Amino acid sequence: MGQPTVGSNPTSSAMNQSKEAMITADEAMLLALEEARKAAGEGEVPVGAVGVAGGEVVATGHNLRESSHDPTAHAEMLVLRQAAAARGSWRLDGLEFYVTLEPCLMCAGALLAARVSRLVYAAPDPKAGACGTLYNVCVDPRLNHEIPVLSGLMEDEASRLLSTFFAGRR
Amino acid sequence: MGQPTVGSNPTSSAMNQSKEAMITADEAMLLALEEARKAAGEGEVPVGAVGVAGGEVVATGHNLRESSHDPTAHAEMLVLRQAAAARGSWRLDGLEFYVTLEPCLMCAGALLAARVSRLVYAAPDPKAGACGTLYNVCVDPRLNHEIPVLSGLMEDEASRLLSTFFAGRR
Numbered sequence: 001m002g003q004p005t006v007g008s009n010p011t012s013s014a015m016n017q018s019k020e021a022m023i024t025a026d027e028a029m030l031l032a033l034e035e036a037r038k039a040a041g042e043g044e045v046p047v048g049a050v051g052v053a054g055g056e057v058v059a060t061g062h063n064l065r066e067s068s069h070d071p072t073a074h075a076e077m078l079v080l081r082q083a084a085a086a087r088g089s090w091r092l093d094g095l096e097f098y099v100t101l102e103p104c105l106m107c108a109g110a111l112l113a114a115r116v117s118r119l120v121y122a123a124p125d126p127k128a129g130a131c132g133t134l135y136n137v138c139v140d141p142r143l144n145h146e147i148p149v150l151s152g153l154m155e156d157e158a159s160r161l162l163s164t165f166f167a168g169r170r
Numbered sequence: 171m172g173q174p175t176v177g178s179n180p181t182s183s184a185m186n187q188s189k190e191a192m193i194t195a196d197e198a199m200l201l202a203l204e205e206a207r208k209a210a211g212e213g214e215v216p217v218g219a220v221g222v223a224g225g226e227v228v229a230t231g232h233n234l235r236e237s238s239h240d241p242t243a244h245a246e247m248l249v250l251r252q253a254a255a256a257r258g259s260w261r262l263d264g265l266e267f268y269v270t271l272e273p274c275l276m277c278a279g280a281l282l283a284a285r286v287s288r289l290v291y292a293a294p295d296p297k298a299g300a301c302g303t304l305y306n307v308c309v310d311p312r313l314n315h316e317i318p319v320l321s322g323l324m325e326d327e328a329s330r331l332l333s334t335f336f337a338g339r340r
Contacts, residue, residue, distance in 0.1 A: 065260050066260070068260075069254055069255065069257075069258050069259050069260050070251055070254055070255070070260055071250055071251075071254055071260040071261070071262065071280060071283045071284035071285075072242065072247055072250060072251055072280050072283070072284075073260070074283075077242055080241055080242060081240055081241075081242055084239055084240055084241055085239065085240070087239075088239050089239050090235050090236070090238075090239050090240055090241035090243070091241070092241065104279055104283065105275050105276075105278065105279030105282065105300075105307055105313075106275075106276050106277075106278075106279025106280045106282070106283050107276075107279070108275065108276075108279070109274055109275030109276025109277070109278070109279050109300070110241060110242050110276045112275065112276070113241045113242070113244075113274065113276050114241035114242075115241075127313075127314065128313065128314070130275075130279070134310075134312055134313070135305075135307075137275055137305075140304075142304055143275075143297075143298065143304070144297065144298070
């Protein structure tokens with residue numbers, strides 16, 4: 001629990017380019033957790049996400065399904081759309097994606113559709129996870145894109161946020 | 171080809187309520203095909219979708235991925251978001267969904283997330299279809315919602331639009 005299941009320093013190659021400017025995987029996930037806390041503060045299921053390109057944060061967001069009345073307003077979708085708007089392209093090659101909860105089918109499908117380059121998530125989702133739990137769609141050779149997945153980075157903190165949130169609603 | 175593979179008059183129970191006001195499945199798919207033609211006219215892959223609730227069209231749309239620079243701007247996503255905005259709720263119980271191409275993982279996941287009541291699609295998608303071809307996620311009992319799926323309604327016309335579009339781009 002709480003340790004990545006694949007690799008230990010996922011940004012090492014990027015870090016070599018410019019140590020000062022590059023955000024680390026830990027820093028990116030801490031930002032995603034901060035977004036998840038914002039969601040909880042707004043009465044939303046606490047899930048946060050961050051997009052990183054070229055070692056810089058290009059988009060951050062959190063789940064807004066309830067307040068926006070939008071079934072597609074999961075953290076991942078909002079961050080993908082924000083990153084695409086910033087780049088002016090639906091194709092997000094090179095984007096490294098951090099999210100506090102394992103993406104569902106919709107979000108995993110969107111990550112594939114956007115051609116993101118890597119996915120790092122914190123907590124697994126036993127009820128809807130599509131990136132290793134119920135499905136493993138990011139590594140399906142039949143699809144036109146595959147995404148390397150790293151799971152478990154700061155899993156304990158992400159899970160604690162979720163369980164505290166749901167305990168408070170009971 | 172071109173015939174529904176399940177059932178033959180999907181709106182018969184709805185039709186009994188008010189024959190004049192209710193849109194038929196054929197009429198809804200014709201509207202979706204019209205949307206697909208609009209997409210082609212805009213240089214977008216021709217896919218169109220229509221949402222029907224209570225026998226009335228509540229949302230229509232077509233693929234806008236290129237012009238919007240948004241990886242999530244598939245026809246289905248735009249129609250779901252429009253229908254949710256009209257209802258003021260992410261939960262779209264009772265929504266019947268018509269689309270000219272078999273939904274991908276992202277769109278099928280979004281239909282599940284929105285709790286739509288029925289999916290009717292025209293052409294199968296051998297490369298990315300998640301509702302019967304590569305995956306069959308709408309009828310997965312492990313997920314918290316299932317969606318009855320009807321496929322093949324006006325398949326020939328939907329497929330012809332797509333093949334004409336891609337032939338023109340070669």
